[in-house]
Amino acid sequence: MSFETVIGLEVHVELLSETKVFCTCKSEFGGKPNTRICEICTGMPGTLPRLNEKVVEFAVKTGLATDCEITKITRFDRKNYFYPDLPKAYQISQLYLPICRNGHIEIKTENGKKIIGIHEIHIEEDAGKLIHTESGTLIDCNRCGVPLLEIVTEPDFSGADEVIAFLEALRSTLTYLGVSDCKMQEGSMRADVNLSVRSAGSRELGTRTEMKNLNSFHDIADAVKSEAARQIALIKSGEAVIQQTRRWDADKRESYAMRSKEAANDYRYFPEPDIPPIDISESFINRINSALPELPAAKKQRYMNELGLSGYDASVLTNDIYIVSFFEAALKDCNSPKEVANWVLGEVLRLLKDSGTDSKSNPLKPEALVKIIEMVQSGKINRNTGKTVLEKAFYDGVDVERYISENGLSLITDSDVIESSVEAVIAGNEKSVTDYKRGKTAALGYLVGQTMKALGGRADANEIQKLLRELLN
Numbered sequence: 001m002s003f004e005t006v007i008g009l010e011v012h013v014e015l016l017s018e019t020k021v022f023c024t025c026k027s028e029f030g031g032k033p034n035t036r037i038c039e040i041c042t043g044m045p046g047t048l049p050r051l052n053e054k055v056v057e058f059a060v061k062t063g064l065a066t067d068c069e070i071t072k073i074t075r076f077d078r079k080n081y082f083y084p085d086l087p088k089a090y091q092i093s094q095l096y097l098p099i100c101r102n103g104h105i106e107i108k109t110e111n112g113k114k115i116i117g118i119h120e121i122h123i124e125e126d127a128g129k130l131i132h133t134e135s136g137t138l139i140d141c142n143r144c145g146v147p148l149l150e151i152v153t154e155p156d157f158s159g160a161d162e163v164i165a166f167l168e169a170l171r172s173t174l175t176y177l178g179v180s181d182c183k184m185q186e187g188s189m190r191a192d193v194n195l196s197v198r199s200a201g202s203r204e205l206g207t208r209t210e211m212k213n214l215n216s217f218h219d220i221a222d223a224v225k226s227e228a229a230r231q232i233a234l235i236k237s238g239e240a241v242i243q244q245t246r247r248w249d250a251d252k253r254e255s256y257a258m259r260s261k262e263a264a265n266d267y268r269y270f271p272e273p274d275i276p277p278i279d280i281s282e283s284f285i286n287r288i289n290s291a292l293p294e295l296p297a298a299k300k301q302r303y304m305n306e307l308g309l310s311g312y313d314a315s316v317l318t319n320d321i322y323i324v325s326f327f328e329a330a331l332k333d334c335n336s337p338k339e340v341a342n343w344v345l346g347e348v349l350r351l352l353k354d355s356g357t358d359s360k361s362n363p364l365k366p367e368a369l370v371k372i373i374e375m376v377q378s379g380k381i382n383r384n385t386g387k388t389v390l391e392k393a394f395y396d397g398v399d400v401e402r403y404i405s406e407n408g409l410s411l412i413t414d415s416d417v418i419e420s421s422v423e424a425v426i427a428g429n430e431k432s433v434t435d436y437k438r439g440k441t442a443a444l445g446y447l448v449g450q451t452m453k454a455l456g457g458r459a460d461a462n463e464i465q466k467l468l469r470e471l472l473n
């Protein structure tokens with residue numbers, strides 16, 4: 001009997017609005033515990049929430065970018081539950097009339113393109129944080145009331161690769177829109193995975209579990225694989241899968257049961273009486289729609305058509321909005337898009353990776369890269385020197401031209417100097433010269449290397465090779 005896996009996602013993203021969703025406290029990540037709180041976000045009796053319009057705007061933006069229908073009259077509901085990080089003992093969320101519905105995102109899979117349905121997107125507030133210490137548990141309410149979007153997909157995924165492809169596509173869309181920075185490690189993007197298995201070809205859904213505490217794409221991929229295997233093993237041994245919430249243990253690389261999964265009616269949802277229904281006008285939607293930025297898929301296509309980049313290069317470049325900004329800024333001053341793309345895809349991405357710098361904090365100035373490309377193209381420096389200088393500009397912020405002149409890195413242009421150096425190498429390497437003359441072409445490479453060494457690397461290897469050939473033949 002063969003099985004197939006059915007997966008749906010619930011993705012929470014924190015929004016980049018300056019203030020919280022129902023009060024004017026700062027919503028920025030971090031801060032000294034309990035310094036970004038007020039009577040509203042800590043749920044003091046007698047206070048009233050006031051909806052932050054920016055949050056509605058961000059939600060509509062996200063809905064439009066994912067082809068959702070926007071709910072014209074939307075409303076909030078209270079989700080009641082008790083937990084120490086939730087001082088009000090209810091969370092303001094949207095159950096009955098979520099702000100966006102019926103959208104989709106296209107992903108690339110091994111078997112081509114696939115459409116992943118978005119069931120709904122709704123606005124809700126985040127809870128606080130519990131900090132467990134040796135002497136007890138502390139509560140930090142800074143995160144209470146930070147605006148969240150919950151993006152609920154249809155159960156359209158059949159494996160870990162599709163889940164990751166979707167999350168990457170969602171992350172680049174949201175960062176392009178500027179609505180969230182989607183940092184999994186800081187918790188501004190979190191995904192819960194609903195998973196069930198069924199016999200291949202069956203149309204009925206099996207019993208599903210929900211997995212929480214997934215803090216990286218790597219965890220998500222492993223959790224999907226391990227949960228599918230666990231459920232299949234249960235079914236094969238004649239046991240039943242129990243509907244439950246499971247927690248992923250990143251150290252043990254396995255999940256364990258946390259509690260039986262709640263149904264919506266366990267939360268005693270009811271309409272939030274303190275916030276009137278929101279009437280979203282056509283003109284509000286049109287204004288947001290007309291200001292949407294070029295989105296990743298469109299940008300990728302344009303890079304391929306207009307700049308002549310390969311599909312692969314275009315997709316690596318357009319994945320990340322901060323790389324896009326850097327690339328486009330460099331492109332403004334340089335009319336060799338392919339050359340700029342090669343340097344960004346090769347050297348710049350390598351420097352970011354080696355130094356563990358995220359693309360948002362890239363210290364490199366686009367002008368520095370442009371200067372280096374120009375100097376390589378005009379033959380003032382060679383490519384290797386260019387790479388060295390780029391590294392210096394990245395780590396130490398050196399001025400490219402000054403660094404090259406102060407360190408004497410520009411190419412030697414005096415042909416007499418080059419020629420005499422080549423002659424000296426020929427005179428000093430009799431064996432290689434004989435080898436070359438007997439047809440060992442590899443010997444030529446050695447002679448080029450020796451000349452480059454003698455010239456301190458400040459020469460054009462092709463030119464030296466040409467000169468060597470002339471003199472040896």
Ligand SMILES: [Zn+2]
Nearest residue numbers: 023025038041
């Ligand atoms: Zn507040």
